[in-house]
Amino acid sequence: MPRRKLISDEALLERALPVMARAGPAGFTLADIAREVGVSPATLLQRFGDKKTLVERAFARDNARFVAWLEDLPRGVGADVVVGIYGEATKLFGDEPSLADHLLWLREDIRDPALNRLARERFRLFREVIVERLPPMPIPAERAADLLDAMYHGVVVQWALEPRGALADFMADSLRDCFRLCGL
Numbered sequence: 001m002p003r004r005k006l007i008s009d010e011a012l013l014e015r016a017l018p019v020m021a022r023a024g025p026a027g028f029t030l031a032d033i034a035r036e037v038g039v040s041p042a043t044l045l046q047r048f049g050d051k052k053t054l055v056e057r058a059f060a061r062d063n064a065r066f067v068a069w070l071e072d073l074p075r076g077v078g079a080d081v082v083v084g085i086y087g088e089a090t091k092l093f094g095d096e097p098s099l100a101d102h103l104l105w106l107r108e109d110i111r112d113p114a115l116n117r118l119a120r121e122r123f124r125l126f127r128e129v130i131v132e133r134l135p136p137m138p139i140p141a142e143r144a145a146d147l148l149d150a151m152y153h154g155v156v157v158q159w160a161l162e163p164r165g166a167l168a169d170f171m172a173d174s175l176r177d178c179f180r181l182c183g184l
Contacts, residue, residue: 009047012037013054013061020058024104030054056114063118070129079179081133083172086152089126090168099160123149135184151178 016033023032030041030051048054073085093099109119130145137144155174159167 007037007039009057010061012039012044012047013058016054017058017062020055021101021105024101025055025108026104027101056118059115059118063122066122067125070125073129075133077133078135079176079184082130082135082148083175083179085129085133086148086175087168087172089152090156090171093156093167099156103157103160137182137184148175148178151175 015037019028019033019036022028030044033054034041034044044054048057073088074081093102106119109115127142127145127149130148131141134141134144139147152171152175155171156167159170164170
């Protein structure tokens with residue numbers, strides 16, 4: 001008879017993700033996650049098969065949480081609403097972000113087909129929210145959302161290299177200037 005699970009797969013994945021995010025793709029072992037979660041490495045292997053599958057399942061679970069997060073974002077239309085949404089997205093980096101590990105995960109999102117699929121889905125869902133809230137623009141809303149997303153990610157990298165004040169403030173000022181360039 002199999003032993004009863006003391007921690008669900010979902011709870012395990014929830015607690016594993018911060019370990020992964022903090023350490024970067026190559027900076028953690030199954031033993032690190034097992035220690036954090038309070039199970040044995042053998043339990044992780046039994047439930048997920050290998051480290052790669054654990055990572056994929058953890059990020060897939062995070063995408064599901066991301067959908068719920070999107071649903072709770074402010075409604076309305078306008079530049080201020082859009083800047084506010086990007087501000088909420090910036091909070092996901094934390095109060096004192098160290099973006100180097102995020103960039104390592106971005107590398108994996110580009111290289112690994114399963115993680116790439118999850119990242120593209122996340123970006124698509126986010127851009128849909130932006131399109132719904134954009135004020136009238138001189139270009140199609142979908143293209144404007146693509147450009148705003150590119151600018152946002154560029155601003156985050158720029159801030160990581162040359163921090164100027166708080167990331168959220170730097171991002172908001174940059175996106176407001178972008179809207180001003182469009183005459184909004």
